[in-house]
Amino acid sequence: LxxxxxxxxxxxxxxxxxxxxxxxRPRRPEEIPFNDVTICDSDSILSTEVIPKSMIVMGGGVIGCEYASMFAAYGIKVTLFDTRNDLLRFVDQEIVQALIYHMRTNGVTMRLGEQLDKVTTDERGRAVTTLQSGKTVVTDVLLFAMGRxxxxxxxxxxxxxxxxxxxxxxxxxxxxxxxxxxxxxxxxxxxxxxxxxxxxxxxxxxxxxxFNVAQSTLPKVLPYGIYTIPEISTVGKSEEELTKEGVPYEIGRAFYKEIARGQIVGDLEGLLKLTFNRVTLELLGVHIIGDGATELVHIGQAVLTYGGKVDFFVHNVFNYPTLAECYRTAALDGINRLARP
The missing domain is CATH 3.50.50.60 (FAD/NAD(P)-binding domain)
Structure with missing residues (x-):
């Protein structure tokens, strides 16, 4: 070497x-006139010295959604662009819709299912994004986050x-x-x-x-953490995956507003959702949006890894007040659904 x-x-x-x-490293296609001041990638944006008043984020993947929600929290007028009609396709879509609601509440404008025509700058140095639909978006900064x-x-x-x-x-x-x-x-x-x-x-x-050291293999069940505002974490199968695979499933939900700790921390819109086999009760997935989601998911990951059932959460006691209680509430909600006529 x-x-x-x-x-x-x-x-x-x-x-x-x-x-x-x-x-x-971030993908930098030739048709985007990067100058790393007003037209940036996900690395160079970190060196910006002035907080812009407006921004367009190109890319509805993990990085694009994280940056869009972060800059919106600063009070910046953010437009989120993507050629696809939906965000974060690998995440349970109920969770994604909750994220979209939060982002729109924070002032993010969605431009999904659009095609890019060109990117230029005007006489003031602002980014001018022209879409094939005829729309033009003029912003102080353009952040390109479409692939690495x-x-x-x-x-x-x-x-x-x-x-x-x-x-x-x-x-x-x-x-x-x-x-x-x-x-x-x-x-x-x-x-x-x-x-x-x-x-x-x-x-x-x-x-x-x-070096011939005894080893296992990479676990099949992997957690994903997305640091949007609010953060998202997911492990296992989503509703969309289970529907596609023809698995008989049921869901259980727990809203943070139902949990004492959710009220204490002031997160009244968080959600923990379980998917499980309605015949065997085997836990199939855990999907969370809200405060502490990327920490909370590991409880469900452990149960999933060992092939546990959703009633594990019913028959065990969780500290009070904690967000972990969401597991018990969601499990009870799901099992009660099975008993309904």
Missing amino acids: KVSAKSTDEELLTAPFIVIATGS IANIDMLNLAAAGITPDKMGQLKVNEHYQTEVPHIYAAGDVIGFPALASTSMEQGRLACCHA
Whole structure:
């Protein structure tokens, strides 16, 4: 492995195993005239020195939604643009609709299902976004957050016998080995889910395999945390997935306003939702929006991982007052639905 930098001479490194974990960077298409002041990506926006009065966020994925809700909380007039008709497709849509409600309440304008025509700047340096529908959005700042690119273009992978796929990502097996067995890859460079938590575990498992250390595999049940305002966390199957798979399911809901801790912290609109098999009562999914969602989800993750049933929450006692009580309330709600004629 040859390593070179502007400040040092070229250095040759050797090792029996190599792990490629170079991460990713924001995609910057040529048709977007980035100047990193008024037209930024999700990295350069962090260096802004002036809080703008208006902003358009291009991209309705995790990063776009996080930034849109964050800047809206500052009182900035935010427009959220995406070519798709819905946000966060991998999240239970009831939770997504709750997020959309909160974002609109905070003044976010949605421009979904639109196609981009061009991006320019006016005489005042403001970003001018023209859509194919004829709409024009003029804002102080444009934040482009539509995709990321794996940091592999400077690695000369062809010299090592490795060929990226069509998405510019590296193909790996269950042990995170590339097509060259002693070279492993983990994290954003191998694609979905591209989370910090899963990437760290992928790297650990790759090293364990390389040095013949006893290991498991990456869990099939993974939690997702989305740091919007309010935050979202989800683990397991959504209603949409269960419907598509033809699984007989039921849901149970608990609203924070029903829970003493929700009233104490002032979150009266939070929601914890369970999906479970209506025949076996097996817990299938946990979906949360509200204060502490990314912490609260781990209780459900543990029950899911061990194949637990929804009545686990009914037959156990939770500290009072805590948001964890939502699990018991949601489980009771779901089981009561089964008893209805």
